[in-house]
Amino acid sequence: MPIQIPHWRPEAPLQKLTLPWLEAAGVELACLRLDLVDPLVSGNKWFKLAPYLEQAAAIGAQGLISLGGAHSNHLHALAAAGQRFGFESVGLLRGEVQQTPTVDDLQRMGMQLHWLGYGGYRARHQPDFWTPWLARYVGFQVVGEGGLGLQGARGCSCLLAMAEAQLADIGWPDFDAWWLAAGTGTTLAGLLLAEQRRQVFGAQAVPSGHGVASQVATLLNEAGASGRSFQLIEAARAGFARLDEPLHQFILETEQASGVPLEPVYTGKALMALRDFCKSGQLARGSRLIFIHTGGLQGRRALMGASADYTQV
Template identity: 60%
Template sequence: MGPFDWLPRAPLEPLQLDWLNGVELAVLRLDRIDPLISGNKWFKLTEHLAQARDAGASGIISLGGAYSNHLHALAAAGKRFDFPTVGLLRGHAQDTPTVLDLKAFGMQLHWLGYGGYRARHEPGFWLPWHEQYPHLYPVPEGGGGLAGALGCGVLVEQARAQLGNLGWADYDAWWLAAGTGTTLAGLVLAEAGAHPVYGAMAVPDDHGVAQNVSDLVQGGYELLEASRSGFAKVDPVLLDFIERTEQACGMPLEPLYTGKALLALKQQIEAGRFAAGTRLIFLHTGGLQGRRGFNA
């Protein structure tokens, strides 16, 4: 496999919204790096792909749901860089827009049902898949783990390199959605204590975000509840916020991660958490392809 020397650069853009109350906000637009291999998923994959190459693997096998941004980026990367991909999917066969893309990109799909998917953390889960696909390298759900976190460290470098375009000499903190906590952990590792990282949890506590992050880093971050009562749960307040924000600034959001994270930031600013003059970088983690299924 490889080499994978493609390193897209995300633009850092100022964001003007009437609720910022003097807080200065810039957005690192991972949604703009590529039409298909979008968002934070490529960065989470880079170290996994390097490990697969070093292990002599010919391709990647990984897991996700029927709207998975991770599998979508992985399948698109496999097609572009010509390596085989296999997806192990939660639930039963269905043709969502995401799944149709996975097929079009050439990913081989296996539907595990719900019980079979829940077994993904059990010892021995990967053994039969390794026997069936001995030349493929297994990557955790969402591209997680230390390898996924390390691949996200470059995002700190990209943001710092563009501060001058904003007229900023420095910034105060990061703000982003946390689904598994892998990207957040990557930012914390790269910051090495220089700036705090705030993670707006887009999933409930029982999804294990806090444990995932604490397994990778110690300190330098804070997790805040932003799931709005559950994963993939939306409500009229959230949807209205997304619509108003897109009309105000033109930046597209999706309701599962980026919309929830930005709304949580609004609530924290209105509660007085950040004083006027605070400079924050909001990480737009992409995921816009998943809007298709939600809209449908």
């Protein structure tokens, strides 16, 4: 059965955060809680997926096929959306067969999985990579790794209006800048497509060699918006999806102080990078920032222990 366009337009609340290091720096922070839009189709993932679903419906596609790792938030949200909205989903996974909490969920939600090994996964950028898969899954819509692509970016442009509509609710006439984690740079690019005047900071959750800057530049160029400026901040620490003890402690302390759950791959690192940015005096006192909580709480389970049930944080 061809995909039907879901009539679901989630909204995320804007919540002010009060933390000691923010007060010391004289900086105000509000969090756009994308983690609250849904327990499974969570965070920025839906906003990146929605345009692909619209395209799939327009061409009469049977399902969606994408890539990711054994802990992928993107595949998790895709599988959950497929289960909820009644379309088939296929995941091509990095590495060898393994069972993780995420993989367990993907299987339970009905996603068809194929393990590519590491060499096979590295071939995903080759021009003929998708040919055999689309021959096997005829009529499926391809979605880039992590939702990467101009469609995914455009799906995130609505976050600007979503936040601006709630400024009066938190007593802000305006704000100065955005702060968010960057993995593929898709959400960052989408925000830049909408934002005309405020500063945008992307905290790189991946090492600098992963090409976030070039990916964002490519997306902006494709959209005819190559003049938009942004600043990338190093936040990968020991590497992608690595959890060291200072980060672990920061997450626990911040959650206790704010009541906002974090995970160590993206949101924890991004907020820790903002703390360090504030401590180094790189933001003027009186600055107001919006931090985008990009979700991904299901990833807590693998890195923060079996007790870290993301549905109960």
